[in-house]
Every structure is written in C-alpha cells, then in structure tokens.
Amino acid sequence: MALLEVDNLSIAFGGVKAVxxxxxxxxxxxxxxxxxxxGAGKTTLFNLITGVYTPSEGEIRLDGQSIAGLAPHDLALKxxxxxxQNLQICMNMTALENVMVGAHLQLDRNLIKAMxxxxxxxxxxxQLRDEARELMRFVGLESYWNLGASSMPYGALKRxxxxxxxxxxxxxxxxxxxxxxxxxxxxxxxxxxxxxxxENQITVVLVEHDMKMVMNISDRILVLDYGKKLTEGTAxxxxxxxxxxxxxxxxxx
Amino acid sequence: xxxxKRHYPLLILATVLLLLPLVLPNNYYYDIAIRxxxxxxxxxxxxxxxxxxxxxxxxxxxxxxIGAYASAILPTHFGWHPxxxxxxxxxxxxxxxxxxxxxxxxxxxHYLAMATLGLGIITAIVIKNEAAYTxxxxxxxxxxxxLMGFEISGEKQWYWVLAALLLFSFWASRNLIDSPFGRAxxxxxxxxxxxxxxxxxxxxxxxxxxxxxxxxxxxxxSVTAHYIGFVSPNIADFFHSIELMTxxxxxxxxxxxxxxxxxVLLTALPQALSTFEGWETVxxxxxxxxxxxxxxxxxxxxxxxxxxxxxxxxx
Numbered sequence: 201m202a203l204l205e206v207d208n209l210s211i212a213f214g215g216v217k218a219v220x221x222x223x224x225x226x227x228x229x230x231x232x233x234x235x236x237x238x239g240a241g242k243t244t245l246f247n248l249i250t251g252v253y254t255p256s257e258g259e260i261r262l263d264g265q266s267i268a269g270l271a272p273h274d275l276a277l278k279x280x281x282x283x284x285q286n287l288q289i290c291m292n293m294t295a296l297e298n299v300m301v302g303a304h305l306q307l308d309r310n311l312i313k314a315m316x317x318x319x320x321x322x323x324x325x326x327q328l329r330d331e332a333r334e335l336m337r338f339v340g341l342e343s344y345w346n347l348g349a350s351s352m353p354y355g356a357l358k359r360x361x362x363x364x365x366x367x368x369x370x371x372x373x374x375x376x377x378x379x380x381x382x383x384x385x386x387x388x389x390x391x392x393x394x395x396x397x398x399e400n401q402i403t404v405v406l407v408e409h410d411m412k413m414v415m416n417i418s419d420r421i422l423v424l425d426y427g428k429k430l431t432e433g434t435a436x437x438x439x440x441x442x443x444x445x446x447x448x449x450x451x452x453x
Numbered sequence: 454x455x456x457x458k459r460h461y462p463l464l465i466l467a468t469v470l471l472l473l474p475l476v477l478p479n480n481y482y483y484d485i486a487i488r489x490x491x492x493x494x495x496x497x498x499x500x501x502x503x504x505x506x507x508x509x510x511x512x513x514x515x516x517x518x519i520g521a522y523a524s525a526i527l528p529t530h531f532g533w534h535p536x537x538x539x540x541x542x543x544x545x546x547x548x549x550x551x552x553x554x555x556x557x558x559x560x561x562x563h564y565l566a567m568a569t570l571g572l573g574i575i576t577a578i579v580i581k582n583e584a585a586y587t588x589x590x591x592x593x594x595x596x597x598x599x600l601m602g603f604e605i606s607g608e609k610q611w612y613w614v615l616a617a618l619l620l621f622s623f624w625a626s627r628n629l630i631d632s633p634f635g636r637a638x639x640x641x642x643x644x645x646x647x648x649x650x651x652x653x654x655x656x657x658x659x660x661x662x663x664x665x666x667x668x669x670x671x672x673x674x675s676v677t678a679h680y681i682g683f684v685s686p687n688i689a690d691f692f693h694s695i696e697l698m699t700x701x702x703x704x705x706x707x708x709x710x711x712x713x714x715x716x717v718l719l720t721a722l723p724q725a726l727s728t729f730e731g732w733e734t735v736x737x738x739x740x741x742x743x744x745x746x747x748x749x750x751x752x753x754x755x756x757x758x759x760x761x762x763x764x765x766x767x768x
Contacts, residue, residue, distance in 0.1 A: 250650060276652030288650075290643025292707065293636075301640040305652035307633035311661055314632030315625040321632055368651060 201264060203228040203372060203403050204249070209258035209268075211248055218244040220427045221258070226372075226405060226420075231398050233406045233414045235438075236424035237447060242407040243285055245424065246376050249405075250282050251275045262372070276305055281370035283361040285377045285407070291350040295341065295360055298349055299332040300325075302367025332367060339363040339393055355386045362393060372403040379410045387413055415439065423447070462710070463624055470616040474609070483608035485724060487680060490615035491673050493716035494622045496700045497709065498669035503698070504706035505630060506662045507642030508558060509566045512573020513697050516667040518580055518689020519546040520674025521595075525684045526586050528596045535598045539675040546671030547664045554660040570691070577689040592685030595678045611680050618676070622669065626709050638662060639707070703744050705751025714752055 202225035209222045219241045226232040234242050247253045249260055251272040260268040262278055270278075281302070290298050307328065308314075308321055336345050339359040344352055349360065358378055365373055375394065379387040391413045398404050398417075408414050414421065415435040423430040423438055425447040431438060438444055477483050495517060502508050523542025527533035533541065557568045580587050587593060598605045605614060629635045640648040641655050649655050678684045687693065696719070704715020722740065726733035748755035 252646065252650075271654075272646070272649040273652050273654045276650060282650055284647065288644040288647035290640045290647065292643045293639055297636060297639075301636055301648065301651050301653075304633060304637055304640075304648075309633050309637065311629070311634050311665065314634040315629045317628040317632075325631075325633065364647075364651065 202226060203263060204405070205259075205261040206249065207259040207261070209245070209248060209255050209260065211244065211253055211256045218427050219248060219255075219424075222424070222427075222429045224422050224429065224432055226403060228371075228403055229398070229401055230419040231394065231404045231406060231417050233408060233418040233421045234424060235408065235411075235414055235421060236430070239426075240424040241427040242424055243376055244427075246282065246374055246405075246407060250280060250374055276368060279369075279371035280374070281365035281368040281372075282374035283358075283365055283376055283378060285380060287354075287357050287361060289349045289357050289360060291348075293349055294345075295336065295347050295349050295352060295356075296329065296332050296345045298360055299335055299363045299367050300328055302364035303328055303331070303369075305368065332363075335363045335366055336360075338366070338396070340389065355382055358382065358386075358390065359393065362397075366397065366402075370402060372405065373397060375404060375406045375408075377407055377409060379408055379413055391417055462627070463620070466623055466713075467620055470620065474612065480608045483612050485721065487608065487611050487615050489717045489720040490619045491677055491680075492697070492700060492720050493619055493713050494615075495670050495673045495697055496704065496712040496716045497622050497626045498666035499697055500701045500704075500706065500708070500712040501626065501629065501638070502662050502666045503701050504708065504711075505635065505642065506638040506659060508659055508663065509569060510663070510666070510694075511566050511570040511691075511698060512576070512694055513569075513666070513670055514689050514691070514693035515573035515576030516546045516550065516670035517674035517677070517693065517697075518576050518686070519549070520671030520676075521678040521684045521688050522580055522587055522674075523671070524675040524678040525593050525595045529593065530586060535596055535679065536600070539672065542675050543668050543671040546667045546674075550664045550667035551660060554663045555656060558656065558659040558663070570694075573689070573691060573694050577686060577691070580686045580689050587686070590686055592683055595682050595684055597682070598679040605679070615676070623709065623713070626712075630709065634658075634661075642707075699741060701751075703741065703751055705753035705755070708751060708753040708757075711751050711753035718752075 204226040206225065207223050209219055210217065211219050222245060234245060236242055244253065248255050251270050254269045258268065259266060262280065267275060267278065290301065307324060313321055333342070333345055336342050339362055341356055341359055341363065344356055349357065352360065362375070362378065378394070379390045382390065387410055394404055394406065394417055406414070406418065418435055420432065421435055421438045422432045423444050430443050430447055431441050473486060477486060499510065499513055502510055520542040523545060524535060524538050527538035527541055528535050553572060557565065560568055581590055605611060637648060637653045637658055640651070641653055641658060645655055674688065677688065700715035700719045701712065703719060704713070705711025722737060723733060726736045729736050
C-alpha cells in the first residue's frame, strides 16, 4: 500500500483554483518530485498536504488514515515533516536549538515539570543536544552548532531546515525547493543529502526547480500546470512527454 | 554546561539578596527593595509572554489588580483566610486569562495590543464601579497576612518574603526557558508556521504562558495589597500596565536578567528623579526615549552583544 495517497484534491482562493482535482500516491521509501512552471500550484499542494491550508475538496491519506484538514501539529504527530521555500528558521535561536525544536514531540513538554526542573527533563534534554549535534554533522553543519541562526549564511540555513525536519524522525519528509537560490556546488550537496535521507528509509516528497537534480534523484515525478496534474511518471517518461515540453517551453500549435 | 556553573547566577542573586540588608540604611530603602522585587517577579512572568513568546499584553496590571482586590475583598467581606484569598485571586486571574486567551491570541500585532489593553481597562473599570465591594476610587484596607499564626508585618519581614519569592521565580523562569516548553515558546516567536509543523500546538502554548504570567501577576497583586495594607484602583490601571511593559522593554526582551535589571532600574528611577520636582515625568520619559534609541533591544541584550558573550549563556 502506498504511504501517501492524494485523491481529487482541490482548493480555491476566491475565484482562483490553485489546485484542481490532483490525485497521486507515493510509495514508501521513494523520492517523489513535484515539478511545474511558476505558479503551477506546487507549494499550494504542499501546504494542503501538510495542513497549512484546508482543502476545499478531496482526500489525503497517510498510511491509510485520512489526514485532510488536520492541523499541522497533529500531522507532525503522524510522522510528517517539512521545510519551506522561503526559509522558516527561528532567527532568535541558535542553530542547535532550531534542530532541537524539531524533536519537540519526543520530549516531556509539561510546564510545571519544566519550571521545577524535574531531573528527567534535564537528562533527556542533554541527550537530545547530542542527537541534534549528530544531525547537524549529518547535514554538514557541525561547525555552526553554537552559532545564532541569524548569523548563518543562506545555504547553511537551507540545510539547517532539513536537519530540523529530520530531528522529528519523520516517516515522510516534504522538501519545498531545497536548492532554491543555491549555486551549483551547494545544489550538488543538497542532492547528496536528499539521497542520504532516502537511504535512511525516509520517504521524500520534493518540489524543486533544478531539473538536473530532480531528474537525478527522483524515483517518480508529478508534473503540475495551472493547478492541474499534467502527467506523472519516471524521469525519462516525464522528460519525453510532449505536454510537459509544451508547458515548459510553450507549444507551436 | 556543567551543573554547578548553571547555578552561578542563582547563587549570585541569593548572595546579593542576603547581603543587601547590611547596606540598607533604613525602612525607606527596604521599601524600595521590596517594590523592586515585586515588580521583578511580575516582569519575569510578563517577559516570558512578551519577550520569549512574542505576544504583547498591555493590560497586565488588570491581573495584578485582580489579585490585590481578591486579597482585599475575600477576607473582609466573606471571611476567607488571606492565603486562601490569595490562591482564589490567582485562580480567578488564571481562569479569566484562559478564557480570553484563545480568542485574543488569534489576533496579532496592533490588534492583540488593543484587545489586551481593553482587558486591562475593563478590569480597572469594574474595580472602580463596584464600590460596594471595592470601595470604589477610595480603595479599601487589607487584612494583615498571617501564616500559621505568625503575622507578616514591617519592611524587614516582608523583605525576606519577597527575597524568597524572587529567588524562586528567577530559578523557575530560567528552568522554563531551558526546557522543551521554553524552546517551543521561543520557536513560535521565531516562526509560528515552522513551530506548528514541528508539532508545537501554538494556540495551547500561547494560552499556557498567558495564564502563567497572569497567575504570577495576580499573586504579586495580593502580596502588594498585604504589604501596603491598602488597595486603590491605581494598581490595575493602564499606567501601571505601561510601567510593567516598559520594564520588560528597557531591561531587555527575552532576557531573564533583563527583567530583573529593568524592574530594579525603573523602580529606582522615579525615586532618584524626585529631586527634579515636578519635572520627574519629563526626565523619566527622556531617559526611556534615549534607551530605545541607543539600545532598542534593551539593556542586558545590548550590553551582552557589546561584550561579545555567547547568547545562550546570557539569557
């Protein structure tokens, strides 16, 4: 059974149908990419699935359970994590603390116990600190761990978001343009990182404009245009599809 | 950070509080020290809300007023034990905070400021108008606080009570900020959507911290009432809210030490400026404006940055 199933998903903002009747499913352990020209509805689709928006119509199932309309913090509980196209880093915290927030749900969050500093809380927090450092090493940011996020370069913040999402130990990870604004060297690093994530049995759903990266790492690709599903298939199938070529380059008919 | 080093700030504060009576020449200075401590405890709670969680409250004196008047009214009119009245006041303040928090924290920025402002003003109006119970604008006398037959009276005794309360609040605030709960608070300040996606139930956290700060404000209202032996509606009014807010901002948003420094300085400043005879408000205002121009982040964070200390250690 597929891990994520999306069925006839639609949302309209006023008269604009940003996503219309989109259906697809993502099998466990795959890297699944969503591509399409600017304004095709990729980020909206992400926001629908991750609970930022509530769909007007349609069904979303994770592991067979319906999740459409659940709040983001409930989805986090079900093993969903994501990054953002326009970074959402907590600039008032250090890099390490940002990663530690990712593990929020694995911790005792009781207010009274926290104020009175019950021994278990402090102990678990120290343990988490080590785990978070380990994750920062995994994404190649070990030298930044004690730095304020506001003084980190853009490329590092992109990877910090991935580390934070991984700290949640998700079963499915949504990456919204992880290579946006990065140079080719940095993009190659992200490419490498996404592969390493997928090797760890985490299903990856990716929105990305860098076609070289998408074609390289995706097991399957969904193409959106004007909020509708244009086609879906392997990199090779998508590349050779005349509709896709027309959507990207314009057709001469 | 090793455990002993973690406790240095607490030990330093304890030492200061312990040694302070040696240099306080008379009751007038004890009185100022007590008021500083009361303000510091309220400001610690308020800073958790404003500085750490990034939510504003311009009506916090309302909660101080609820506590103060609960301690005045419940023993006088209903024969409650003062301690029970204190707890009752804190419970009422917390309950009001919890009920209004959900709708209020849907608002952001100016709208949130206006809503909390309204909450404070309503409390002040109720206190002024329910004269049968509150004595109206004239205020009312408050019973003496007794603990197991031992009456707390006089500046010297109150000093030790407040010193203990301040130490506890300081310790608890630091613990909270250093915990997963505190981290989630700061995260929702940094990016609400990111913290939601990481599993932080943003609405619940905002409510919780609002209730906590209201709880402490109410307790301190009760303490103030018993300490002075008298309450008047001024304790709940808008200017008191602004005063508390100013202590947070001048001391430093999202800084525990800043809360202490802000409360101490702004409690002392009006006393120090009293030599200006009538112009003290102007001098006070000028100092605040200069503070905001030259250290918009507040005293402690600005100085911490200047001396290049690591942020994490300086909270």
